Amino acid sequence: MPLDPQQRQTALDWLRDRVPINPCLICGAPEFSLGEIVNLATTGSGAVPCLTVTCKECGNVRLFSAVLMGLVPQTEAPTS
Numbered sequence: 137m138p139l140d141p142q143q144r145q146t147a148l149d150w151l152r153d154r155v156p157i158n159p160c161l162i163c164g165a166p167e168f169s170l171g172e173i174v175n176l177a178t179t180g181s182g183a184v185p186c187l188t189v190t191c192k193e194c195g196n197v198r199l200f201s202a203v204l205m206g207l208v209p210q211t212e213a214p215t216s
């Protein structure tokens with residue numbers, strides 16, 4: 137599920153306030169891109185919606201809980 141403009145701003149604010157995302161922990165590059173909200177399958181009930189954040193240099197992908205970031209409600213799960 138792609139981010140809408142409001143979700144994108146919420147994600148950028150959340151990352152800026154809480155996570156030292158720069159530089160990349162793998163290659164040291166300073167730039168990253170926000171991806172989509174994806175569902176991680178679990179062995180329990182349901183899925184975990186996560187935002188992908190990707191290093192523009194090496195492709196290192198980090199996952200953050202979209203629920204914790206305030207991007208989707210706890211009960212909503214993207215259908216992608």
Ligand SMILES: [Zn+2]
Nearest residue numbers: 160163191194
């Ligand atoms: Zn990197």
